[in-house]
Amino acid sequence: MQTQKVIDHIIEWLKDYAKKANAKGYIVGVSGGVDSGVVSTLCAMTGLKTVVIEMPIRQQKDQISRALEQIDFLRENFTNVEGFTVDLNAPFEALHDIFDVKDDEFPNEKLAFANTRSRLRMLTLYYYGQINGLLVCGTGNKVEDFGIGFYTKYGDGGVDVSPIADLYKTEVYELAKALNLPESIKNAIPTDGLWDVDRTDEQQIGATYPELEKIQKEYGTKTADDYEGRDKEVFMIFDRMHKAAKHKMVPIPVCDINKEWRN
Template sequence: MAKKSTIQTEKVNNHIVEWLKNYANNAKVNGFVIGISGGVDSAVTSTLCAQTGLKVLCVEMPIHQAENQVSRGREHIEQLKKRFPNVSNVETDLTATFEAFKSSVPKTDDEGKISLSLANTRARLRMTSLYYLAGIHGLLVAGTGNKVEDFGVGFYTKYGDGGVDLSPIADLMKSDVYALGEFLTIPLSILTAAPTDGLFGDNRTDEDQLGASYDELEWAMLAAESGNTPADYSGREKSVFEIYKRLNTSNKHKMDAIPVCIIPKTLK
């Protein structure tokens, strides 16, 4: 099921950089703000933004963050600042804010629901911080979601990391992002790390949460787009396809436009 990227990395890189530059200039903003997680998506996105020559603010927003995630993010930021004079950084430690929120909301006996809700709260606190910084510096919030996450399985937080102004890499599969990351020479520690959203304060990976690897989910997404169904497969392929279809269906509310109740003209 492994999918090797076939994108023309240099041309794709140049295309995205030009798109970012044109969008920012048309919007009459100073540049971009990006949350840095220590993962490949934010590393690639911030490097693409840096190449525009516009202001790029990289933001660390730890909330009980694992040390290896913090160190990877800082390694990338320091490398990026050395390569691009238009890049700056700031840390906004949201741990105390998160703990204050936890102590203010009602509790339930369902620990699973509490855990997931608090994980999503982390992402939403970070989104709020990015928009605060965007507002005071005249920047756009650059999204870091890729195609399989944003349009395949909906693996992001609604109004959290899904709350952005523009999405530079959302038409790239995860394998494409890795290929671009190699071309952009982002730190090897990031390229070889297991993907994780870092929202639970433990070592669980994206694959642990999703039940399938990104290579497998890319395969399933392309198979579904070709009109195939789980009945066309057996064994692991069938299981992966069913995982993809389940996630794609349950997360449609993230991927589709917000439904609007249209009032008939006869009632107005």
């Protein structure tokens, strides 16, 4: 990959989009991961106002420390960056108490609360984005957004722009290296940070990003019968998750009403 050309292109794309939208710049949620590290840095490199927010909810200490390190990195290198923490533990715990659902009655409760964390963060980004005249910048990569749908609908999937959604995870790591991000960010093990027990993306998905990328590049041209061994296992994982998440990747279905019925 011609990394510098990709970096320059994304920066110009972000600048142009903000100008056309009459926005002052971008707001990004930083998690301590490589995706948000790359995106927040690219936004800062536009020279436009960039606000980065760390939003802990029952967060692991290493995730918090990496997010704060990324904020410090940006502040030290860019005068157009403002960064701070919005502690969302209290509103999340309030919702947790209000909903008061039991695991044994609804098996999907833990997943619903994991997604609630993400949606609280989306709400927070749009609040601070709106009062500052900023666009919410997404941090999803190509595998997450268009492969297996590994994001929360109307959570981290609720954004105004997605500058790295055409880049595979391995390519995002290349950008992180070229941008000289902090070592902890460049080497961060991918995790969504939505669970009380720290679980990596690989543990949740059952496959690594390089494995998934291989399948995604061939998806639609090959079937399960074209694979064997581990590749076939990963194809089945990708295929199952892609089909289950298809509703996230297409426009909201609209029920068309016959014109004759309007008369």
